[in-house]
Amino acid sequence: MGAIYRREMNAFFISGVAYVFLSVFYLLSGYFFYAGVISSGRTDTSPLFSSMFIIVLFLIPILTMRLLSEEKKNKTDQGLLTAPVGLWDIVLGKYFAALTLFIIAESVVFIYAGILAYLGDVVWTTLIGNYFAMLFLGAAFIAVGLFISSLTENQMASAVASMLALFVLYLFDSFAANISNEYISKAIISLSFYSRYIEFTQGIFSLPSVVFFLSVAFIFNFFTVRVLDKRRWG
Amino acid sequence: MIEVKNLSKKYGDKQAVRNISFKVEQGEILGFLGPNGAGKSTTMNMLTGYISSTSGQILVNGTDIFEDPKKAKSFIGYLPEIPPLYIDMTIEAYLNFVYDLKKCKLPRKAHLKDVCDLCKITDVKGRIIKNLSKGYRQRVGLAQALINNPPVLILDEPTVGLDPNQIIEIRSLIKKLGKRHTVILSSHILPEIQAVCDRIIIINKGEVSADGTADEIAKQLTNEHKMTVRIEGTSKTSADKDEIVKAIKSLKGIKYVRADMEREKGIYDYDVEADEKTDIRRSLNDLCRQKGWNILMLQLSDLTLEDIFLKITMGENDVKVSEEKPRIRVELNTVQKDTAEDDENGGND
Structure with a gap:
């Protein structure tokens, strides 16, 4: 797992994906920090985090799009799958590499917190709570993106499909609002990423x-392992 | 070292490999020969655990690849048809990655240096793989297979797309490796297999159609007595031709006689084939003595690997190429022997 993790981290930077991801993330989070927090004269960082949901949704597929699709396309998966490593090692190596990059991106909020601490009192509990909420959200999204990347050889297809999948998850709340049956509506709400995430920001x-x-993270990583395993039996 | 029992693979309805069994002993260089699409790569992919078999068993060094894949895979170094290279990395970084991936315990620097020296990539190890030529990429592919010194090397068409010099280099490298490793390599290039391998398995339509050394396989298949004879007639003109053909035809057990080109002035070659039980060399000699002719040359036509290959893969009982154009075939045969190392790469991609 370690070898795959390290190679994947290097590949993020060599391929430039890391720079694109980090700069877009910093730019947009910086904007929301300014517009939602600084300019409104508050020290509560929650508006920043609630705005970031949709940004994370569109950025994570960029992180995950090539993780497995590129291996399949360049036939490098043959090297991995015939090496003495397990499928979980391969999947988790890649998963944690993407998660690490996400954590690097997300941790910029501590710089924002530093700026706020200079201007006034920071509500550290909400900040830390929100930080972990976004971390868990990212952990789940990355697993979904990695899974979709395992299904195709085409990076673009992988990215677009992941964005679409995550967007559909985002829309669960509005689906639920349109369903009259209370039980079904409740069931859908309980699967909603957005309402669960927003709870944290409140x-x-x-x-x-x-x-x-x-659980979502685990289940989708499990699915990814199954996809790799099934390909051997095809 | 490797034992394969009743191995089969189905892709949907298509039977890619059917009931293959063979054994490879330690230190043996085994060649898989077969036309494109015969099931060579599929078999190798199963041997290395990349794909599963539909049925059958594979034991690598006594370990079943499906029961304990990690252990079995650690015995194998695999160079697939397309080397699994991360083209954005430098050779050095890539080989270090493979070293970690295989959990190699050998001293890192010394081992990687050995492998690079062996594959002759030491001068270029700082370069990014993307910028390397096909030949160098193939060598890097071979280098990654060699990392961790696996007892078994499986090489899928290792010389595809290389130039003649590189082919010679890779072949001599494989021969060298064969002294320390068990090697299985596949190819559809006959002289390559002949030049490198101790033993050959011919795969056709997913089945093993022959197994043994080139000579053994040839013996199994040789069931005609064919030869080329150069006979000097009495008149030394083309008038001799018909007479000689007629006379040979009258010998016992002759199946086929044909006059070939004029090789020396007024002297012709004859292709003669007798049925398998008769050795006609003596009666031919007697005949010539009676008639006052001289036999200037007599050459038995052994089956070349090429004949065998065609014969098996085309499913024919007669090797037509030999019958119709024996001269060309014999010449091709000599060319192969003289310059086997550097003339056959033309159509191997």
Whole structure:
């Protein structure tokens, strides 16, 4: 796993994906920090985090699009799958590399917090809560993106499909609002990434939501392993 | 070292490999020969655990590849048809990655240096793989297979797309490796297999159609007595031709006689084929003595690997090429022997 993780981290920077991802992330989060927090004269960082949901949604597919699709296209997967490593090692190596880059991106909020601390008092509990909420959200999204990347050889197809999939997850709330049956509506709401994430930005640290995001991450990584395994049997 | 039992692979309805069994002993260089699409790569992909088999068993060094894939894979170095190279990396970074991936315990610097020296990529190891020529990429592919010194090397068409010099280099490298490793290599290039391998398995339509050394396979298949004879007639003109052909035809057991080109002034070659039980050399000699002719040359036509290959893969009982154009075939045969190393790369891509 270590070898794959390190190679993947290097590849992010060699291919330039890391620079694109980080600069867009910093630019947009900086804008939301300014527009949502600084200019409104508050020290609460929640508006920044609630705005970032949709940005994360569109940026994570850029991170995950080539992880497995490129291996398949260049036939480098043959090297990995015939090496004495397990499928979980391959998938988790790639997964944690993407997650690491996401954490690097996300940790910029501590710089914002530093700026705020200079201007006034920072509400550290909400900030830390939100930070972890975004981390869990990213963990789940990356697993979905990695899974979709395992399904295709085409990076663009992988990126577009991932954005679409994540966007559909985002729309769960509005689906639920249009369904009259209370039970179905509730069931859909319970699967909504957005409402669970927004809860955190409102200062509620909900353990079930943490479990939800981590479960999604686990399940999709499991699916990815299954896809790789199934290809051998094809 | 490797034992394959009743291996089969189906892709949907298509049977890619059917019931293949063979054994490879330690230190042997085994060649898989077969036309494109015969199932060579599929078999190799199963041997290395890249794809699963539909049925059958593969034991690598006594370990079943499906029961303990990690252990079995650690015995194998694999160079697939397309080397699995990350083209954005430098050779050095890539080989270091493979070293880590294979959890190699050998001293890193010394081992990587050995491998680079062996594959002759030491001078270029700082370069990005993207910028390398096909020949160098192939060598890097071979280098990654060699990392961690696996006892078994599986090489899928290792010389595809290389120039004649590179082919010679890779072949001599494989021969060298064969002293320390068990090697399985595949190719559709006959002289290559002949030049490198101790043993040959011919695969056709997913089945093993022959297994043995080139000589053994040839013996299994040789069932005609064919030869080329140069006979000097009495008149030394083309008038001799018909007479000689007629006379040979009258010998016992002759199946086929044909006068070939004029080789020396007024002297012709004759292609003679007898049925398999009769050795006609003596009666031919007697005949010539009676008639006052001289036999200037007599050459038995052995089956070349090429004949065998055609014969097996085309499913024919007669090797037509030999019958119709024996002269060309014999010449081709000598060319192969003289310059086997550097003349056949033309159509191997």
